[in-house]
Amino acid sequence: xxxxxxxxxxxxxxxxxxxxxxxxxxxxxxxxxxxxxxxxxxxxxxxxxxxxxxxxxxxxxxxxxxxxxxxxxxxxxxxxxxxxxxxxxxxxxxxxxxxxxxxxxxxxxxxxxxxxxxxxxxxxxxxxxxxxxxxxxxxxxxxxxxxxxxxxxxxxxxxxxxxxxxxxxxxxxxxxxxxxxxxxxxxxxxxxxxxxxxxxxxxxxxxxxxxxxxxxxxxxxxxxxxxxxxxxxxxxxxxxxxxxxxxxxxxxxxxxxxxxxxxxxxxxxxxxxxxxxxxxxxxxxxxxxxxxxxxxxxxxxxxxxxxxxxxxxxxxxxxxxxxxxxxxxxxxxxxxxxxxxxxxxxxxxxxxxxxxxxxxxxxxxxxxxxxxxxxxxxxxxxxxxxxxxxxxxxxxxxxxxxxxxxxxxxxxxxxxxxxxxxxxxxxxxxxxxxxxxxxxxxxxxxxxx
Amino acid sequence: xxxxxxxxxxxxxxxxxxxxxxxxxxxxxxxxxxxxxxxxxxxxxxxxxxxxxxxxxxxxxxxxxxxxxxxxxxxxxxxxxxxxxxxxxxxxxxxxxxxxxxxxxxxxxxxxxxxxxxxxxxxxxxxxxxxxxxxxxxxxxxxxxxxxxxxxxxxxxxxxxxxxxxxxxxxxxxxxxxxxxxxxxxxxxxxxxxxxxxxxxxxxxxxxxxxxxxxxxxxxxxxxxxxxxxxxxxxxxxxxxxxxxxxxxxxxxxxxxxxxxxxxxxxxxxxxxxxxxxxxxxxxxxxxxxxxxxxxxxxxxxxxxxxxxxxxxxxxxxxxxxxxxxxxxxxxxxxxxxxxxxxxxxxxxxxxxxxxxxxxxxxxxxxxxxxxxxxxxxxxxxxxxxxxxxxxxxxxxxxxxxxxxxxxxxxxxxxxxxxxxxxxxxxxxxxxxxxxxxxxxxxxxxxxxxxxxxxxxxxxxxxxxxxxxxxxxxxxxxxxxxxxxxxxxxxxxxxxxxxxxxxxxxxxxxxxxxxxxxxxxxxxxxxxxxxxxxxxxxxxxxxxxxxxx
Numbered sequence: 001x002x003x004x005x006x007x008x009x010x011x012x013x014x015x016x017x018x019x020x021x022x023x024x025x026x027x028x029x030x031x032x033x034x035x036x037x038x039x040x041x042x043x044x045x046x047x048x049x050x051x052x053x054x055x056x057x058x059x060x061x062x063x064x065x066x067x068x069x070x071x072x073x074x075x076x077x078x079x080x081x082x083x084x085x086x087x088x089x090x091x092x093x094x095x096x097x098x099x100x101x102x103x104x105x106x107x108x109x110x111x112x113x114x115x116x117x118x119x120x121x122x123x124x125x126x127x128x129x130x131x132x133x134x135x136x137x138x139x140x141x142x143x144x145x146x147x148x149x150x151x152x153x154x155x156x157x158x159x160x161x162x163x164x165x166x167x168x169x170x171x172x173x174x175x176x177x178x179x180x181x182x183x184x185x186x187x188x189x190x191x192x193x194x195x196x197x198x199x200x201x202x203x204x205x206x207x208x209x210x211x212x213x214x215x216x217x218x219x220x221x222x223x224x225x226x227x228x229x230x231x232x233x234x235x236x237x238x239x240x241x242x243x244x245x246x247x248x249x250x251x252x253x254x255x256x257x258x259x260x261x262x263x264x265x266x267x268x269x270x271x272x273x274x275x276x277x278x279x280x281x282x283x284x285x286x287x288x289x290x291x292x293x294x295x296x297x298x299x300x301x302x303x304x305x306x307x308x309x310x311x312x313x314x315x316x317x318x319x320x321x322x323x324x325x326x327x328x329x330x331x332x333x334x335x336x337x338x339x340x341x342x343x344x345x346x347x348x349x350x351x352x353x354x355x356x357x358x359x360x361x362x363x364x365x366x367x368x369x370x371x372x373x374x375x376x377x378x379x380x381x382x383x384x385x386x387x388x389x390x391x392x393x394x395x396x397x398x399x400x401x402x403x404x405x406x407x408x409x410x411x412x413x414x415x416x417x418x419x420x421x422x423x424x425x426x427x428x429x430x431x432x433x434x435x436x437x438x439x440x441x442x443x444x445x446x447x448x449x
Numbered sequence: 450x451x452x453x454x455x456x457x458x459x460x461x462x463x464x465x466x467x468x469x470x471x472x473x474x475x476x477x478x479x480x481x482x483x484x485x486x487x488x489x490x491x492x493x494x495x496x497x498x499x500x501x502x503x504x505x506x507x508x509x510x511x512x513x514x515x516x517x518x519x520x521x522x523x524x525x526x527x528x529x530x531x532x533x534x535x536x537x538x539x540x541x542x543x544x545x546x547x548x549x550x551x552x553x554x555x556x557x558x559x560x561x562x563x564x565x566x567x568x569x570x571x572x573x574x575x576x577x578x579x580x581x582x583x584x585x586x587x588x589x590x591x592x593x594x595x596x597x598x599x600x601x602x603x604x605x606x607x608x609x610x611x612x613x614x615x616x617x618x619x620x621x622x623x624x625x626x627x628x629x630x631x632x633x634x635x636x637x638x639x640x641x642x643x644x645x646x647x648x649x650x651x652x653x654x655x656x657x658x659x660x661x662x663x664x665x666x667x668x669x670x671x672x673x674x675x676x677x678x679x680x681x682x683x684x685x686x687x688x689x690x691x692x693x694x695x696x697x698x699x700x701x702x703x704x705x706x707x708x709x710x711x712x713x714x715x716x717x718x719x720x721x722x723x724x725x726x727x728x729x730x731x732x733x734x735x736x737x738x739x740x741x742x743x744x745x746x747x748x749x750x751x752x753x754x755x756x757x758x759x760x761x762x763x764x765x766x767x768x769x770x771x772x773x774x775x776x777x778x779x780x781x782x783x784x785x786x787x788x789x790x791x792x793x794x795x796x797x798x799x800x801x802x803x804x805x806x807x808x809x810x811x812x813x814x815x816x817x818x819x820x821x822x823x824x825x826x827x828x829x830x831x832x833x834x835x836x837x838x839x840x841x842x843x844x845x846x847x848x849x850x851x852x853x854x855x856x857x858x859x860x861x862x863x864x865x866x867x868x869x870x871x872x873x874x875x876x877x878x879x880x881x882x883x884x885x886x887x888x889x890x891x892x893x894x895x896x897x898x899x900x901x902x903x904x905x906x907x908x909x910x911x912x913x914x915x916x917x918x919x920x921x922x923x924x925x926x927x928x929x930x931x932x933x934x935x936x937x938x939x940x941x942x943x944x945x946x947x948x949x950x951x952x953x954x955x956x957x958x959x960x961x962x963x964x965x966x967x968x969x970x971x972x973x974x975x976x977x978x979x980x981x982x983x984x985x986x987x988x989x990x991x992x993x994x995x996x997x998x
Contacts, residue, residue, distance in 0.1 A: 043869075043870065044870065065645070067644060067645050067646075071644055072644060072646075073644065073645070135680075138681070139664045139665075139683075141654070141687065141690075142654075142658055142664055143870070143871075143872060144872055144876055144878075145664070148876075148878075158878070160880040160886065181896070184862060184893070184894065184896050184898070185879070185892070185893045185894070185895075185896045187879070187880075190880060190882065195882050195883065196896075197897050198896030198897045198898045198899075199897070199898055200898045200902075204898075205860055205898060205901065205902045205905070206901060206902075206905065207898060207901055208901055209901060209904055209905065209908075210901075210905045210908060211905065211908035211909075211912060211913075212908075216971055217968075217971045217972045217979070217983070219971075220967060220968040220971035220972075221968050221971075221983055221986065221987065223964075223967075223968070224964040224965055224967060224968035224987050225987060225990060227960075227961075227964040228961050228964055228965075228987060228991045228992070229991075229992060231958050231960050231961045231964070232956070232957070232958050232961055232991065232992065232993045233992075234824075234826060235826055235827075235828065235829060235993075235996060235998055236826045236827050236881065236884055236885070236887060237780075237827070237828075237829050237830070237831055237881060237884070237887075237889060237996045237998065238992045238993050238995075238996050238998075239883070239992075240831075240881050240882050240883050240884050240889065240892065241831065241892075241895065241992040241995045241996060242992035243882065243883055244882060244895060244896070244897060244900060245900045245992060247897055248897035248898070248900035248901065249900070251897065252901070306869055306870065307592075309651075309870065309871075311632070311633045311649055311650075311651040312633045312649070312651075356647075358645060358646070358647060359644070359645065359646050359647075360633075360646060360647050360648070360649040360650065360651075361633075361636070361637050361638045361641070361646050361647065361648055361649045361698075362633050362636065362637065362649050364633065364649065364651075366647070366649070366650040366651070367650070367654070401687065403647060
């Protein structure tokens with residue numbers, strides 16, 4: 001039977017919401033008045049097949065499909081993988097060899113892995129997908145569309161808001177907007193009514209005017225600037241630009257010294273790291289450090305790392321990027337520990353899509369669908385994995401093509417809802433933040449406690 | 450509409466809008482300030498890297514259509530000739546090399562400085578502006594294609610083809626070794642069962658998605674074709690991506706003079722890629738719209754037929770035409786405007802499809818582009834950061850070696866020829882913040898941090914233009930003479946009105962003029978330069994100047 005979209009919606013909305021209703025706003029850590037989500041977007045489509053690799057009997061399937069690296073294949077040698085030892089028993093998965101900093105996080109229970117999560121209109125499988133019973137996300141395997149859909153969690157429509165922005169719509173603003181991006185504008189951060197603040201990374205530009213002095217002519221110039229922002233607003237584009245400027249000037253007074261790192265105690269943890277991601281996470285840590293000064297109690301941050309579109313030379317390129325990811329995540333987690341907020345800050349990865357298990361000409365991989373993601377923080381129920389690991393067989397039960405492109409077994413909606421619920425989003429607001437959530441059987445994946 | 454009729458109609462419109470301007474009224478005048486035709490200033494905003502008084506006078510004297518026709522004839526400014534190097538920094542810049550060695554050979558920095566010198570001072574303004582738009586649609590980025598000379602060679606292709614047939618653009622871009630490297634068509638081999646590899650899908654996918662037809666079927670007016678359930682109809686599926694990946698197998702770098710040819714030639718970026726029959730997948734391929742490429746064809750025949758099929762697709766006109774409108778005129782064109790441009794793409798009036806020169810002309814002479822003022826509140830486009838910098842430089846008499854501009858464009862999130870990905874600097878569907886459903890692609894690079902980086906760059910250019918960078922050979926630095934505004938005297942009202950004419954084509958509200966006058970009058974009357982700078986700083990940092998409208 002082919003379901004119409006309307007039938008699908010009405011049928012699925014009956015499922016899944018009840019557990020959520022019981023946990024309305026339950027998640028604030030005891031005695032704390034601070035909560036933060038840090039969204040880390042891996043632009044380009046990180047190859048999750050080499051992020052976490054089975055080290056048990058399934059490794060042979062993996063190597064057979066990926067190919068021997070000695071012949072230009074993408075298989076990581078078994079002996080180089082970093083075992084992800086569970087609390088008891090032996091490891092069944094290993095981490096990419098360039099991520100040793102994450103092993104102690106795993107072993108301390110602050111890191112969890114979520115398997116094969118992706119954009120889904122509704123639950124589906126190979127048979128449903130092949131028969132067209134469940135529509136695929138719009139423009140599957142297109143970077144732009146899939147980046148957007150991970151950020152909106154609305155794979156069946158063009159959304160002008162992101163789920164981070166929709167959470168922020170429900171939060172009050174103190175001296176600065178609740179959503180702060182250290183990676184420029186992103187759809188994730190755009191709300192229906194709220195607008196994100198974008199700040200420079202550590203070592204970046206000045207978040208304020210340079211040049212204007214305190215002389216009378218200098219102050220007259222500043223006064224005129226302030227006045228001009230409130231004029232000439234007949235054109236909607238000009239109005240939007242002016243609104244952005246007003247927000248920037250409003251925030252800059254309190255934020256400038258924080259962003260300049262004045263008196264920061266967390267910078268040392270990032271010493272020696274020069275990656276853009278480390279400089280962004282360092283800035284997030286500085287803002288969290290100054291949360292009392294800034295009057296911030298609920299914050300959402302956006303940071304990113306690009307370059308994951310590894311169609312060629314993947315072994316070298318991904319290794320360099322995952323090393324930056326590992327070092328940055330580790331330093332940032334240590335910063336939250338040092339600030340005493342590690343249980344109040346949860347960092348999680350998103351990415352365009354996974355990549356083909358089968359290599360492409362040139363030593364790379366092509367665009368796919370489901371992918372593995374990392375969640376880090378003191379509130380994470382870590383040292384374990386969540387979701388269902390795909391069968392690593394080309395054309396196998398999880399592959400909707402013949403190159404190893406996994407049909408997701410967990411949806412972004414479930415992933416987002418789990419994060420949002422922990423953050424304190426009410427059941428009522430959750431329906432706005434994750435409108436399609438009711439289509440999926442489980443609203444809380446359980447990786448946060 | 451026949452081209453001649455369109456021309457006639459538009460020249461009447463153009464004349465009508467400029468009737469009020471006497472030929473002498475546009476000269477700098479210490480009494481009343483600059484008087485410029487608003488529509489001529491608007492055309493300079495849309496078709497060039499920024500108005501100057503001389504340019505606006507030229508447009509006024511010639512008229513819009515003749516001025517455009519003259520621009521269409523101009524040859525490209527020179528982007529420079531750079532050393533051919535191997536992509537190995539340790540070989541090219543061994544220990545003991547100056548630090549600038551890596552910058553000058555393995556980043557597009559030298560080409561970027563040439564871009565800015567040409568954009569600020571070159572005569573072929575329209576060609577450069579269109580090539581700049583094309584460089585953001587058909588993207589090759591220096592982030593991955595590291596040799597500077599490779600980036601320069603690619604951008605020369607876009608400059609050369611800016612007014613050519615779009616079929617030629619597809620051909621030249623597809624066979625560019627820089628593109629081959631960027632999207633992995635170079636040395637893309639037929640399936641290799643022994644290695645378990647497939648042809649690389651990267652170029653096949655982005656050629657269709659970004660460079661030619663897009664993901665969903667379009668009507669000629671740019672609206673999306675939907676099925677009975679309201680769902681957009683895709684232009685192709687994964688099967689076509691796979692078939693096209695096989696089409697683009699069997700090409701390698703051109704053979705460098707003096708180097709022996711191989712199946713996979715070493716990197717070399719001058720001239721087009723060359724076919725290698727042994728690496729081409731000769732099986733039959735079913736591509737777009739069910740077109741079948743017969744088995745046994747050569748790499749070149751397959752490629753030509755595939756590009757023909759793409760070029761013939763009805764999406765190309767609205768897909769490329771609308772993006773060019775968004776880059777030149779307005780981010781939210783009416784469907785009728787897109788349809789008029791699509792019609793010119795389909796037939797330039799002489800039976801030719803895809804004539805980019807005619808398309809650009811149609812975009813800029815369209816009634817939705819021309820006129821003294823536009824009252825639709827959603828009209829216009831947020832300016833590229835590059836256009837903020839060049840607009841200032843051209844209007845305020847900046848002479849420069851381009852060094853400050855090259856580095857500052859990066860700080861403003863638009864490092865020319867060095868986009869973060871094949872999706873360029875900003876996505877075409879970025880929503881205008883608070884804009885009630887309007888799109889504003891360039892708003893993606895205008896965030897709260899860039900409020901300050903933009904204002905501080907304006908300050909730097911006005912108040913403290915940087916001198917020569919000692920690490921750059923032949924550096925001359927940047928000087929700001931303040932151009933035509935420098936000869937108007939220090940009267941606040943005159944300066945504000947002149948800046949309004951030149952930068953805002955007369956849209957400045959009276960209250961803004963008063964605010965500017967107050968700030969100017971806080972300065973000593975004898976400090977004419979300081980007064981001009983104050984006016985320029987306030988206008989160039991104003992929200993109104995960030996929008997081309």
